[in-house]
Amino acid sequence: MLDLNGLVRFGPDVEWINGEQDVMSCFLNRFDYSVNPTRCSKFYPVIRKYFPNLNDGSLEPGYSGIRPKLSGPGQPPSDFVIQGEDIHGIPGLVNLFGIESPGLTSSLAIAEYIVSKYLR
Ligand SMILES: Cc1cc2nc3c(=O)[nH]c(=O)nc-3n(C[C@H](O)[C@H](O)[C@H](O)COP(=O)(O)OP(=O)(O)OC[C@H]3O[C@@H](n4cnc5c(N)ncnc54)[C@H](O)[C@@H]3O)c2cc1C
Structure with a gap:
């Protein structure tokens, strides 16, 4: 998908939150929303199926939220x-x-x- 800045976005990815501790920190607004950059390694082979010229190291993490x-x-x-x-x-x-x-x-x-x- 192209965003309003003309950047191409792939995803979304999903990561399940764990148990009571994570749920409580969401409610208290203390949840760590940082995106682990190593998760993008699994994006490369999938994206290259339809975007074969994707260079190694060209993906950057986007944002995260609670769904x-x-x-x-x-x-x-x-x-x-x-x-x-x-x-x-x-x-x-x-x-x-x-x-x-x-x-x-x-x-x-x-x-x-x-x-x-x-x-x-
Ligand atoms: C990455 C992604 C891509 C998507 N792509 C598509 C797509 O291409 N086509 C499509 O049809 N749908 C798409 N969707 C789904 C679509 O975004 C949702 O179906 C839609 O936004 C749901 O609308 P909603 O009003 O129910 O909830 P939301 O849009 O989530 O709105 C809920 C609002 O309530 C607020 N809120 C939550 N808790 C509280 C609280 N305690 N107090 C006050 N405010 C609160 C939130 O901040 C938010 O603003 C996508 C979703 C995601 C995550």
Whole structure:
């Protein structure tokens, strides 16, 4: 993908966080968001399948963040979860959980679904 600065981005990569300690440090904003540069070694052979002229040492780490997920390591990906008053009983509250890719592409369809189901 080309970003707004004209740089080519590959990824994303995923690294599972571990247990209670990591989860607590996320909440307390003490989580170490630095990206381990050695992780890019596994990117080279994969990217060269469609970008064969990629030079050794040309990849640089991007940024990291916490992606909330409904399915864990080794589990199949979960579908989006949409919960309205019929599920949790609170009028006017709609929960949207696990809106992973293609959540942006699906956003207008999700909005139409919510309007038709909960806002009429
Ligand atoms: C690398 C990557 C590439 C992607 N590419 C695509 C793509 O090509 N096409 C596509 O359709 N989708 C793509 N997606 C998925 C898409 O980005 C998501 O589906 C979409 O952003 C979900 O929207 P959302 O509003 O549910 O959550 P988010 O966009 O994650 O918004 C949640 C917001 O809540 C804020 N927040 C979280 N906790 C708190 C709190 N406690 N208090 C206050 N604010 C809080 C967060 O900071 C964030 O701003 C991609 C996702 C990633 C990570």
